Amino acid sequence: xxxxxxxxxxxxxxxxxxxxxxxxxxxxxxxxxxxxxxxxxxxxxxxxxxxxxxxxxxxxxxxxxxxxxxxxxxxxxxxxxxxxxxxxxxxxxxxxxxxxxxxxxxxxxxxxxxxxxxxxxxxxxxxxxxxxxxxxxxxxxxxxxxxxxxxxxxxxxxxxxxxxxxxxxxxxxxxxxxxxxxxxxxxxxxxxxxxxxxxxxxxxxxxxxxxxxxxxxxxxxxxxxxxxxxxxxxxxxxxxxxxxxxxxxxxxxxxxxxxxxxxxxxxxxxxxxxxxxxxxxxxxxxxxxxxxxxxxxxxxxxxxxxxxxxxxxxxxxxxxxxxxxxxxxxxxxxxxxxxxxxxxxxxxxxxxxxxxxxxxxxxxxxxxxxxxxxxxxxxxxxxxxxxxxxxxxxxxxxxxxxxxxxxxxxxxxxxxxxxxxxxxxxxxxxxxxxxxxxxxxx
Numbered sequence: 001x002x003x004x005x006x007x008x009x010x011x012x013x014x015x016x017x018x019x020x021x022x023x024x025x026x027x028x029x030x031x032x033x034x035x036x037x038x039x040x041x042x043x044x045x046x047x048x049x050x051x052x053x054x055x056x057x058x059x060x061x062x063x064x065x066x067x068x069x070x071x072x073x074x075x076x077x078x079x080x081x082x083x084x085x086x087x088x089x090x091x092x093x094x095x096x097x098x099x100x101x102x103x104x105x106x107x108x109x110x111x112x113x114x115x116x117x118x119x120x121x122x123x124x125x126x127x128x129x130x131x132x133x134x135x136x137x138x139x140x141x142x143x144x145x146x147x148x149x150x151x152x153x154x155x156x157x158x159x160x161x162x163x164x165x166x167x168x169x170x171x172x173x174x175x176x177x178x179x180x181x182x183x184x185x186x187x188x189x190x191x192x193x194x195x196x197x198x199x200x201x202x203x204x205x206x207x208x209x210x211x212x213x214x215x216x217x218x219x220x221x222x223x224x225x226x227x228x229x230x231x232x233x234x235x236x237x238x239x240x241x242x243x244x245x246x247x248x249x250x251x252x253x254x255x256x257x258x259x260x261x262x263x264x265x266x267x268x269x270x271x272x273x274x275x276x277x278x279x280x281x282x283x284x285x286x287x288x289x290x291x292x293x294x295x296x297x298x299x300x301x302x303x304x305x306x307x308x309x310x311x312x313x314x315x316x317x318x319x320x321x322x323x324x325x326x327x328x329x330x331x332x333x334x335x336x337x338x339x340x341x342x343x344x345x346x347x348x349x350x351x352x353x354x355x356x357x358x359x360x361x362x363x364x365x366x367x368x369x370x371x372x373x374x375x376x377x378x379x380x381x382x383x384x385x386x387x388x389x390x391x392x393x394x395x396x397x398x399x400x401x402x403x404x405x406x407x408x409x410x411x412x413x414x415x416x417x418x419x420x421x422x423x424x425x426x427x428x429x430x431x432x433x434x435x436x437x438x439x440x441x442x
């Protein structure tokens with residue numbers, strides 16, 4: 001029999017979780033198993049399914065929740081020979097759904113908006129089907145946990161154990177090994193959740209269409225800052241525990257202050273820890289009539305010695321191996337978060353319109369100027385720091401755009417300086433200098 005491993009996530013904000021010793025963990029999961037076996041299965045409370053939305057005049061998704069949020073206090077994964085058990089402890093009962101999706105294989109646990117009192121996800125043991133997992137706010141009113149799979153599974157109904165022995169409400173979900181054919185047959189979006197996804201997309205489009213173009217007071221240029229990732233999509237996690245989504249947001253807020261102080265009108269695709277789909281990020285830049293869009297990210301590399309800032313602009317599909325790999329990672333952001341993109345390719349149709357070479361030329365000119373300025377304040381990638389790739393976030397045909405990889409979180413020196421407020425301020429000023437140069441003669 002394979003030994004039992006359970007990953008415990010500490011009930012504290014931003015406190016890294018640890019893999020505890022086998023003997024310390026066995027009791028917790030055994031207690032749940034004992035409780036489940038002692039009760040008649042028909043008497044176990046089952047998490048109620050989310051009701052199918054009633055027909056309404058327009059989309060109703062994205063509403064802010066009323067009152068205090070339920071709190072997710074802990075979560076753990078127990079890996080057994082016949083199953084993998086996920087236990088989530090909450091302060092209050094919630095309606096949640098668990099279902100599998102293919103391409104890539106993953107389990108999505110969808111729930112109303114909750115307050116997460118968990119640290120960064122620890123690495124799974126590697127003995128079971130769980131490859132990695134993440135959690136967080138998906139959109140206003142809606143939170144998610146997404147589990148990446150290394151092998152096919154079937155997902156049990158969620159069982160709810162009422163508060164007892166000092167625990168809150170515990171939701172138990174079992175993942176059972178299965179074959180590929182059965183997984184593919186069962187994987188897919190529940191019809192009501194797919195409708196909710198479509199409603200959300202329609203609502204975002206309606207809001208963008210109804211917004212008036214921003215006023216240009218005294219000819220101010222409009223800059224859109226796009227901090228990468230967010231919410232349940234943490235992006236790369238650094239060797240020092242710094243999450244890419246937190247770094248991108250912190251640098252974005254600092255850059256906004258710097259640009260506003262210089263007289264620019266500045267908008268952000270996100271100003272808090274919220275997930276924004278890639279297509280919506282592009283739509284925001286277009287709706288705001290941006291003169292320039294600056295996406296902020298951080299990179300990683302299997303070679304921990306690779307270091308330095310780089311800047312990406314859009315290309316026509318030709319790129320080297322590393323640039324292509326980065327494009328694949330970043331363009332998977334929506335899939336990582338569990339967005340329903342079936343029948344929808346947000347990149348290909350827009351690339352057709354990129355015959356407007358002036359937009360790409362303006363993007364490239366900014367990238368060249370920015371690298372020249374930033375060489376004075378931070379390390380620059382030694383080989384080809386100005387790169388091009390088919391990144392979805394850069395595809396607005398009428399908005400010059402760049403994606404700045406601030407450095408490598410896989411490198412200890414880069415990760416340390418990116419965690420420094422002084423470094424962030426210098427880089428923000430360097431980027432702002434490049435913006436000044438871009439529009440100096442306009």
